[in-house]
Amino acid sequence: MDKSFGTLWGVSVGPGRADWLTIAARHVLEDANAIACPQDRQGNPGMAYRIVREFLSGNRKILALDMPFVQDSATLTAAWDRAAAELLAILNCGGDVAFIAEGDVSFYSTFTHLARTVNERSPHIPIEVIPGVCSPLAAAAALKMPLSTWDEKVAIVPAMHGLEELERALDWADVVVLMKVAPVFDRVWQMLRERGLLAEAGLVEWLGWPRQKVFGSLAGLQDYRPPYFSMVIVRSQPMRFGRLDLDLPVL
Template structure:
């Protein structure tokens, strides 16, 4: 008998946006695992800090962030998966804490690839930052036959331009230092007035404003929602 690995989506950040299934698994956890970025405190753990049982083992997967070099992060996932595998092989379930949804830009997918061939795995979906931002901004994402596209801002400018032109509605994630590039692309297409900036959706520091009023420097937990507005219900 081996333990089961649970990839648990925790939602966008507000603790009361956890699903009931996620909350139950966290409250009953025997072992938890979660990523950190370059030694910083874990945002995922902070979401469920009040639910975690005291004294249980915590597997911290520290991910070095090096632009263009994935090898250090992959090595960290290898090491984290080995530690999780030891717990699973001993018959203990492991709850892996995942911001947002485990399979939408989630770090859990890298652990899943390493462990699913050997151990039972269950995925608990979470509210995504995209849907949370749309709800906070009271802005529909797409209607009827509109094409909705999720774009990571670090993509090359040419690829971003192609996707923006081809889509009816967009969520542009991972803004950070790419904010000026995204702003310029949208402005060149006359889309600034149709774009909404959302920062830290559902958290106490949440900020929502038209793109024209958004800062030039954006945090990682921010996005731009664009709805071109072809549907007549608008």
């Protein structure tokens, strides 16, 4: 690697607990000259920063980047351009930047857009990726259920815009993970009730945070309003050799 330029690291920090951080991630965080992360609604370093801050020693530069939570393409590309320019000011002077994101940086993460923007502007900058725990795997662990066994098919569906894909996924897959489910939870609940799958579906919120909640069934949650950091996992087919029935933590 050409050390006249810094490396942009995409560092996955997991969905919540600091001890879900990998050793590789910790090494990059210890060595990076600057830590970049999406900012929260108040403009402060956001969720990813709160997960790793206990590991950030010294007087490190922290860049809280404005990554707006909108759909408009022009607004998004303008924000990615501004963020990339901030990172390139350090990278082009030889400084390494660790962009931290909750969960895994390759899974529905702003890191992808940022890395693409940096690469388009400055293809000479090396970009490396550290994998981590993504939320569906942490959710399966919290629900004490396997995400898949044998030859089962798993579908991952971001549910925020509609349920047509969920219908198709339930027909096709043995297990369906519904990300970003909060805005459509009431409709998801109705659909699962109509299919007789409420008892086969679990809901998890704030995985790995002190406010974590785990519901092993959706029965009784008709009027429930989950937060943005929540997901539903539905088993649409019975498990070969029977299900794993372990006690969930009492809420």
